[in-house]
Amino acid sequence: IGTRLLVFAGRAAREKNLPLLRAAARALGPGYHLLLIGPGMPQGRDGNVTGIDGFMPTDRLAGHLAACDALIHAGTQETFGLVVLEAMASGLPVIGMHAGAVPELVVPGTGVLATVATTEALVDATRALFSLDSAAMGRRARRHVEDRYAWARTLATLVSNYRRVLGVASPGPWVWHAGP
Incomplete structure (x- = not known):
């Protein structure tokens, strides 16, 4: 209780910046836990990071997303960002990078974007999101996806x-x- 559950879902590809996500989780400390879901993710628990390796059926993934507090995405080269929309449709606010297609999806009031891809910037964006009404941001994120996508x-x-x-x-x- 009291731990913020962050999630990233996708494939473990270089452009997803998973080492940055893991470093941010370590820097955030025990009040946060990062769940990594997808093919190639490190399996099991390592400190405040848990990995689930492999493809997950959509209904199960939707349940995992809905159980989390926010999606966190460190990728800077997203061409569309479907997982961002899926998380927003699940009522999650998004923590991400102000790069690629993510800023087109995460409009003001639906998440917080870091301007540079560093551990410190991602930690600051995460703390900023949770200093605000993250539940209201999640509701706005869902409405945004319903209205536009x-x-x-x-x-x-x-x-x-x-x-x-x-x-x-x-x-x-x-x-x-x-x-x-």
């Missing part, structure tokens, strides 16, 4: 973009309708 809206935008590129002004025979 729900499948119906995403697909409608994609179809609209294809129509524009193809020069098709009116709906064609491939119009998509939400619902039954």
Whole structure:
């Protein structure tokens, strides 16, 4: 009780900056615990870091995300950041880097972004998030994802973009309708 549970889910690739996440967890100390989920993650517990190696089914991953206090992401080269959206959809605020696609997803009031990829900056961003109303940030994060990234809206935008590129002004025979 009283320990903040941080989570990162994804593959253990160099661009995810996992050593930085682990260093930040160590620097944050015993009041924080980092859960690393995904293929290639270090298995088991090491201090205040626990790794779960391997692919996790989406329903189980969603349960893990929902049980945490925040997503923490040290990657600086994300081209989209699906795990960021998944965490926000689960009601988690995000701690991340102000780099790549993450700033486009984590709008003000939904998380805290570090401006440089250092242990100190990530620790400061984490402490800043928890000095605020992180639960309210998580609720705003969920609303943001529902408003901007729900499948119906995403697909409608994609179809609209294809129509524009193809020069098709009116709906064609491939119009998509939400619902039954």
